[in-house]
Amino acid sequence: MNNTSINYTHDHVFLGSAHDENAKRTLWVVALTVVMMIGEITAGYITGSMALLADGFHMATHAGALGIAAAAYAYAKRHASSQRYSFGTGKVGELGGFASALILGLVSLAIGVESVMRLLQPTQVQFGTATLIAIAGLIVNIISALLLGHGHDHDDHDPHAHHGNDNNLQSAYIHVIADALTSVLAIAALLAGRYLGWVWLDPVMGIVGALVIARWAWTLMGVTAGVLLDQTDAHVAEEIRELVEKPGDATITDLHVWRVGPQAHAAIVSVVGKVSTNADNIRERLRLVHEISHLTVEFRSG
Template sequence: MSNADSRRRVAIAAVLTAAFMFAEIAGGLISGSLALLADAAHMFTDAGSLLLAWIGYKLAERPADSARSYGFARMKILAAFTNGILLILLSLWILWEAAQRLLAPVEVMGNLMLVVAAGGLLVNIAAFFVLHGGNQEDLNLRGALWHVAGDLLGSVAAIAAAGIILWTGWTPADPILSALVAVLVLVAGVRIMRQSGHILLEGTPEGLSASSIVSDLTQNVPGVTRITHVHAWSLTESRPLVTLEVSAAPGANPETLRRDVKARLASQFNVSHATVEVVSAPE
């Protein structure tokens, strides 16, 4: 799926999230519920993160220029990395708030909390399915998806907590269930930050290694005697890049050998952009 499709999905999710955020603010102010106001702050952060993801897609569509030969394709990876950090910070804040509420419980109006949380669940389910229908290999989209998933899980936790409060009056259910959701979101944030950070640090793409490339090319491309100076990295999660030097066997045509090596990299390793230098084999 294209960046345009992912951008459209993120925009829809952002509008849904921002719209319901105002309903939660109103519900929290009317009921005096700190839990609803905290969740509204959560949704405000998520709406900002979805906007950041949308900006990442928009900038990634800009063409290459003299100063940026690869263009702005990595902007969506940078947005994913930033969203991973925001997920971690948001999770830590929820855990802190949960600890504070366990130490100093606050009164929660279970009825209004249940109604607003149920509305939030419906909105978050809609936003989740909009994003889930996109390309799940897209790190930027996955970061946005986990922000919405965190809201969705938060709504489920709020509904469960409201039910417990209405049934038993036990208010610690709210911070305890919120903390469980925060841990899940924390794990997702760490995973997304690590994967996008690996790309930003020019790490070797998953499924590629210098040793496997060397072994495959020397065994399957006629005229190759040695492969050296192999470097593999990613521009985005779906665009691996490779540079290498090929030592040609005596009598091998350099241009034919270069084309054969590039074709093998494309067919065997899904590398569509490779820089191949062909040199004569050492005597």
């Protein structure tokens, strides 16, 4: 008699492969952001620069958003094996990313409103000091971007390109890039104001920055919301249909495919097929779909 037992149980830990590493990078960026935030806000008030002040407050809200990202990593790790979550905590990062995107959108609105007010009511700006602080802020942003971007392909850092990546890290990266953008715009405006007398360019750059940041926020909200609402992954679903459905052999009657983690998908496949086909056979066909980490197959002969 064969006493070998088969273990049919499995866990639901769908955290990204670089979860711990990304968490550490995010914490470093939070620390850098907080230090620079204090410096820019203080300098913005002292020098009277709207572009610099906007960058400082922008960085302040980013510090909060990056803090959310760091907290999401910690929570997902701590509760990864909790029975409270049917499919684990792989999507906690998406929730953090959505919250960060929402904050990013509110920041862009605040910067836009304040910039318009400064455009209508110009104030005196100490261009020299403000420029030096803005340059320091840009350097911090570059260091932060390198910390968050190390080890990933260039295309993955495009704010408008979202593949199967960690959207929690993606949101943190976009916050840093947005900070870098506002720093660059602030530097350009301050230099133009100092050497060309274009004082009006300072608030105008604030408006431009607000519009670009708002677009990034909207894109990130759309991506993370899709994951949180279990949006069907069309590519994986199509691959499943191609492998399972065969004329006169098997037909899919119900199919659900959704993301449960940065690099993990779950699928529920209901199939009607010939008596000679069975659930194990369907599972074997789907071994080629590497994106699926949790598969449920329902088979009926017909």
